[in-house]
Amino acid sequence: MTRIINEYCTKGLEYALSYKRNSNSSNSRRKVTGDIEAALIKIACGEVPRGHSRWTVVMLTQKLIELKIVEDISDETVRLTLKKMNLNLT
Numbered sequence: 001m002t003r004i005i006n007e008y009c010t011k012g013l014e015y016a017l018s019y020k021r022n023s024n025s026s027n028s029r030r031k032v033t034g035d036i037e038a039a040l041i042k043i044a045c046g047e048v049p050r051g052h053s054r055w056t057v058v059m060l061t062q063k064l065i066e067l068k069i070v071e072d073i074s075d076e077t078v079r080l081t082l083k084k085m086n087l088n089l090t
Contacts, residue, residue, distance in 0.1 A: 004016055031073060032073070032077060032081050036064070036069060036070060036081075037081055037085065039064065039067070039069045040060065040064060040078065040081055040082070041085060041087065043055075043060060043063050043064070043067075044082065044087055044089065045087075054089055056089065057075045057082070057089070058075055060078050060082075061073060061074070061075050061078045064078070
Protein backbone atom coordinates (compact mmCIF):
# COMPACT_ATOMS: atom_id res chain seq x y z
CA MET A 1 0.00 0.00 0.00
CA THR A 2 2.80 2.39 0.87
CA ARG A 3 4.42 1.72 -2.50
CA ILE A 4 1.24 2.72 -4.33
CA ILE A 5 1.03 5.97 -2.36
CA ASN A 6 4.65 6.77 -3.13
CA GLU A 7 4.13 6.03 -6.82
CA TYR A 8 1.02 8.23 -6.83
CA CYS A 9 3.06 11.10 -5.35
CA THR A 10 5.98 10.66 -7.72
CA LYS A 11 4.41 9.34 -10.94
CA GLY A 12 0.85 10.63 -10.79
CA LEU A 13 -2.71 9.35 -10.63
CA GLU A 14 -2.73 7.49 -13.95
CA TYR A 15 0.20 5.33 -12.92
CA ALA A 16 -1.31 4.58 -9.52
CA LEU A 17 -4.65 3.58 -11.09
CA SER A 18 -2.97 1.26 -13.58
CA TYR A 19 -1.21 -0.63 -10.79
CA LYS A 20 -1.12 -4.36 -11.52
CA ARG A 21 -1.08 -6.88 -8.72
CA ASN A 22 1.71 -9.45 -8.78
CA SER A 23 0.32 -12.64 -10.34
CA ASN A 24 2.01 -14.67 -7.60
CA SER A 25 0.25 -12.88 -4.76
CA SER A 26 -2.36 -14.85 -2.84
CA ASN A 27 -5.08 -12.25 -3.53
CA SER A 28 -4.66 -12.46 -7.29
CA ARG A 29 -4.96 -16.26 -7.17
CA ARG A 30 -8.11 -16.33 -5.02
CA LYS A 31 -10.86 -18.47 -6.50
CA VAL A 32 -13.52 -17.62 -3.95
CA THR A 33 -15.07 -14.21 -4.42
CA GLY A 34 -17.70 -12.56 -2.27
CA ASP A 35 -20.51 -14.00 -4.39
CA ILE A 36 -19.17 -17.53 -4.02
CA GLU A 37 -18.69 -17.03 -0.27
CA ALA A 38 -22.31 -15.86 0.05
CA ALA A 39 -23.58 -18.86 -1.90
CA LEU A 40 -21.46 -21.21 0.20
CA ILE A 41 -22.79 -19.75 3.45
CA LYS A 42 -26.35 -19.92 2.16
CA ILE A 43 -25.93 -23.61 1.32
CA ALA A 44 -24.08 -24.45 4.56
CA CYS A 45 -26.73 -22.74 6.70
CA GLY A 46 -29.59 -24.23 4.71
CA GLU A 47 -31.33 -27.54 4.93
CA VAL A 48 -29.13 -30.61 5.19
CA PRO A 49 -29.53 -33.22 2.43
CA ARG A 50 -31.83 -36.10 3.15
CA GLY A 51 -30.14 -38.97 4.97
CA HIS A 52 -27.43 -36.78 6.53
CA SER A 53 -27.25 -35.11 9.90
CA ARG A 54 -24.97 -32.27 8.76
CA TRP A 55 -23.07 -30.87 5.80
CA THR A 56 -19.54 -32.06 5.10
CA VAL A 57 -16.90 -30.13 3.20
CA VAL A 58 -17.03 -32.68 0.38
CA MET A 59 -20.82 -32.38 0.11
CA LEU A 60 -20.59 -28.57 0.03
CA THR A 61 -17.91 -28.74 -2.67
CA GLN A 62 -20.06 -31.05 -4.78
CA LYS A 63 -23.12 -28.83 -4.28
CA LEU A 64 -21.23 -25.71 -5.44
CA ILE A 65 -20.16 -27.53 -8.60
CA GLU A 66 -23.60 -29.08 -9.12
CA LEU A 67 -25.30 -25.67 -8.90
CA LYS A 68 -22.69 -24.32 -11.34
CA ILE A 69 -21.61 -21.63 -8.89
CA VAL A 70 -18.02 -22.63 -9.66
CA GLU A 71 -16.56 -24.85 -12.36
CA ASP A 72 -13.94 -26.44 -10.15
CA ILE A 73 -12.95 -25.96 -6.52
CA SER A 74 -11.03 -28.05 -4.02
CA ASP A 75 -12.33 -29.30 -0.70
CA GLU A 76 -9.49 -27.44 1.00
CA THR A 77 -10.57 -24.12 -0.54
CA VAL A 78 -14.10 -24.67 0.75
CA ARG A 79 -12.76 -25.63 4.19
CA LEU A 80 -10.56 -22.54 4.41
CA THR A 81 -13.43 -20.31 3.30
CA LEU A 82 -15.68 -21.74 6.00
CA LYS A 83 -12.90 -21.33 8.55
CA LYS A 84 -12.39 -17.73 7.49
CA MET A 85 -16.10 -17.08 7.97
CA ASN A 86 -16.01 -18.80 11.39
CA LEU A 87 -18.64 -21.33 10.29
CA ASN A 88 -18.76 -24.62 12.11
CA LEU A 89 -20.55 -27.45 10.30
CA THR A 90 -21.50 -29.25 13.52
